[in-house]
Amino acid sequence: MSKGTLFDKVWDSHTVGTLLQGQTQLFIGLHLIHEVTSPQAFAMLRDRNLKVLFPSRTVATVDHIVPTENQARPFVDTLAEEMMQALEQNCQENNITFYNIGCGNQGIVHVIAPEQGLTQPGMTIACGDSHTSTHGAFGAIAFGIGTSQVRDVLASQTLAMNKLKVRKIEVNGTLKPGVYAKDVILHIIRTLGVKGGVGYAYEFAGSTFEQMNMEERMTVCNMSIEGGARCGYINPDQVTYQYLKGRDFAPKDADWDKAVAWWESNRSDADAEYDDVVTFDAGEIPPTVTWGITPGQGIGVNQAVPTPDELPAGDRTLAQEAYRYMDLAPGQPIQGTKVDVCFIGSCTNGRISDLREAAKIAQGHHVAEGIKAFVVPGSERVKKQAEAEGLDKIFTEAGFEWREAGCSMCLAMNSDKLEGRQISASSSNRNFKGRQGSSSGRTLLMSPAMVAAAALKGEVFDVRELL
Template identity: 70%
Template sequence: MSQNTLFDKVWDLHKVADLNGGSSQIFIGLHLIHEVTSPQAFGALKDKNLLVKFPSRTIATVDHIVPTDNQSRPFKDNLAEQMIETLEKNCKKHKIKFFNIGSGSQGIVHVVAPELGLTQPGMTIACGDSHTSTHGAFGSIAFGIGTSQVRDVLASQTLAMNKLKVRQIWCKNKLSDGVFAKDLVLHIINKLGVKAGVGYAYEFSGPAIDSLSMEERMTICNMSIEGGARCGYVNPDKVTFNYIKKRQFAPKDENWVKAVAWWKSLVSEKDAIYDDVVKIDASKVEPTVTWGITPGQSIGVSQKIPELNELSIDDQFIAGEAYEYMGLHPGQAIKNTPIDVCFIGSCTNGRISDLRVAAEIVQNHKVSPNVKAFVVPGSEKVAKEAIEEGLDKIFKEAGFQWREPGCSMCLAMNPDKLKGNQVSASSSNRNFKGRQGSPSGRTLLMSPAMVAAAAIEGKVSDVREFIKK
């Protein structure tokens, strides 16, 4: 059993009680809600005649269903309009702070909370969304929950949970040029598998992680869930503190000094005990692309799609399904695979640094005539910053569409969807069958820089060749 890790310290701090059945009652320090997984929870509160216990500990925004072309109200889609109205009513009724469209702070919930300074080390953070693991980048314990658990957090600010084991993923050396956090996390998921994380919290550490920016760390923790881990985290350091400082909800003045001292005390001890330790060599990671229907089915851009006999018995069934669905053959190179749609955005890679990297690649190039390419900033703040830097112009001049913030084609709950069996190069997090809105649509996950390169060439390309040019 793990000891003296950040996870242990934060878990112990938030434990309210041992429950009769053997699980623990854990206090949730920050609860984030959005329009998709909260309406039924508020409905259940009403049925049980309960109120929100601590409205100040819940923050709302709207992201999944918002259109990214025209956000004027009412939305054209009646169901989407009904969902945003329901959230507006619930927030008003229960006095929950809501960052709505046009507030200047709306956006994907996992982009918004960090940029507002709401996400801080040492917190427990829950949200009805599996990518809540993103917030672990700050040294918080953050995880996705279902709607019944959203109800429980609203009613009691607590959850019934079993303690997770802790696996340290030690990443040595550094990423090479043209290789990004997205490539590293796809590589980790490929090495460990999509179910290795079940029952674990992932601690990402080592020199390769220390050298990452806050936004890159968020990309890594965001995809913990794709490796089966409900939460992933990075120990907080100077990079973390500098990111939080002076943000709207960051501690101020003498509280800032106290907060930093407390945050430092949370870091996993040198003699911490882990349930498991895995080592990854970051210098060996190439720009990585998925070829299949799970985020674990990925290869370096210079490699070939694996043959069945190169895979473990356990991976063969789903590989067979993947070849058929994707229309790709074992032994085929992934490079030069034709692309129809390019999507830059999502809670994984829709932040300002992602847009900067992609803009640098597309500058002075044109999107291939056969490709529809679009950029969806992760939040209103990201959009504003990008426009101030002129990134929107670079993208538009290259032939990208520049959209309004939201989750968009990561999961295609809004009008942004693949058509038929189109192939998408996507900076998002899931390549599941039908994920991007068409039941036969195909997704290749990659870094925003790789998506930018694919947009220009109209096919999977090695972004390192662009950087050299």
């Protein structure tokens, strides 16, 4: 029985049936694939002599392993080249649309689907990548899935899933200058914890999200998974529809009005029932930086690394591990922490508005001596648009490297890696041990504008002082 939330409405409308063990067999409207989690899935299909059931509902791109400097084929990395060839062959054999390097539409899977209008309200979306929750910004319910589930969707266009509870996270008010969508989601995860969302879908609501553009909303939903939620979404509204109208795969002409009516019908009802409701005041959210080894270990840029007695008892063991790994002392101010590498990009913050905000900070300044700073557009379209606006010149004149589209140093399955104990100011989404390519490398998560500020100063710096 629907509780009147968007999650329940979309879930119910995509339910094929209930399996014997009680799971829902859920129809998946859009399946996104890339080179990392799909080769094994296609191999499993071949082993079972199965075909892709609905090739037109699957779209592929290459993002994780692509080099962002020299993209000449074959790639220098032989494993990356093998993965690339496997994806090319699998898409060709199964008649799947593939956005390859140089076609003008290649990029990070969670950037290209929204910018082309593939992602739409009321959809179910799956991808073999944990940050598929990004697409919930459009009022879709979108799940990251494992390789065996990629196989299942290719073969049946369905997933077996247990239904989630729904937590409403309401943020109201206007963000202060220097505070961005990235700070909002880091603040939420810091407060609720990295396991706080386990078993939940997060519905982000309130005036703060209503004021955000679609790219800011994508940043928030992207990191729902980092708070333990299986998906996160925002109800579609006029901001959503204006973003989608005219895009490649958006409905046209008379179909547009029908689509908007359908999208509106999926919005959560005013009297919808939630399993939990949490509220935040936007005015209290500061520019936020992670200090530890999970996205939940974050603090305001003007705050100090928490001492054990400031933390809940259950968080102290992990904090001790984080102090040692990060070489940060309890009570130490985070501002002034020296950095070596500054990375702007990823499926969290590699869109055009992210690059614009970072460019505002970089313009007229220069990267500090000894700092490696680089900018990686989230897609070929983003790169082209940024260059048309002259953002690439602003960055290069300020001493940043300007790269080709890809996931880059977010998880470093390519040539963009930290070395040794280097510490990175990163606009990506995870600060786990070894996440950015070095088993001992360290990551500080922050907004793109904060990364730009860190690059200019050579240390964690309050971006508000540069605005």
